[in-house]
Amino acid sequence: MKNGALGAVVASWFLAGAAIAANPLQGELELKAAGKAERNAGLWLDGQYVGFVEDLEGRGKLVLLPGEHELVFKLIGYDDLTRTIRVEPGSRNEYRVAMLPVADASYPDKNETAQLRLSVKPEKAAIFVDDSYVGHVDRFDGRGGMRLAAGTYRLTIALPGYEAFTTELTVHSGQSYEVKTDLRKGRLDERAAALIAGGTAAADY
Incomplete structure (x- = not known):
């Protein structure tokens, strides 16, 4: 039987060696990205978003309760x-994370898109555009940012333990935009909690 993610990630992102020493009944999981792309992949553990591979890979091993766990x-x-x-x-x-590209994926031409840069803390927060998961903040806070086709979108930034940030923005081709915010400690609202529990990756951002 699968264990709940919040209970499964014992001592969230602490060094696993210390946690194991304190409780030998737990087990460790270390993630290894197969390539540069996979380091940006978001991880849902037992139905809850817990971060992205590079962050988890770089800060130590996940410490889990015994039993079956689902990784997405x-x-x-x-x-x-x-x-x-x-x-x-x-x-x-x-666990070695190796992912396959979407077959026949298509993307808008760069000249027909707007640029959106994000300056948000914590940087491991998940980003949803029109309720579809597109990545984590750290991936889009640089010079390149995120590319969006012209239109109006609902942007949600969420992470367990923090209040979600949601805004609607209209973007135009050839223009640059920036969103700046620091998530406040607190609880996710119902809609954001549902996204965190089952965000579905989009293929066109």
């Missing part, structure tokens, strides 16, 4: 990757 990795332009793993007490597990 999402990345724009790639098929979702879903795997079920079994964690034994005191075990140390490594």
Whole structure:
């Protein structure tokens, strides 16, 4: 039986060695990205967004309760990757994240898009455009930002333990836009909580 993600990620993002030493009944999971692209993939653990691979890979191993756990990795332009793993007490597990590009994916021409840059804390927060998962903040805070076809969109930025940020914006081709905000500690609203629990990656951003 799968364990809930919030209970499964024991001592969230603490160094796993210390946690294992304190409780040998837990198990470790270490993520390894197969390539540069996979480092940007978001991870849903037992139905809850917990961060992106590069952040989890760089800060130590995930510490999980024994039993089966479902891993779902999402990345724009790639098929979702879903795997079920079994964690034994005191075990140390490594999982290599390798994803396949979406077949026949099409994207708008750069000259027909607007640029959207994000300056948001925490940087591991998930981004949803019109309720579809498109990535994490850290991926779109640089010079390139996010490319959007001209139109009006609902932007939601959410992370468990924080109040979600939601805004509607209209963008025009050839223009640049920026969203700046710091998420406040608190609880997700019902809609944002539903997105975090089951965000579906879009293929056209």
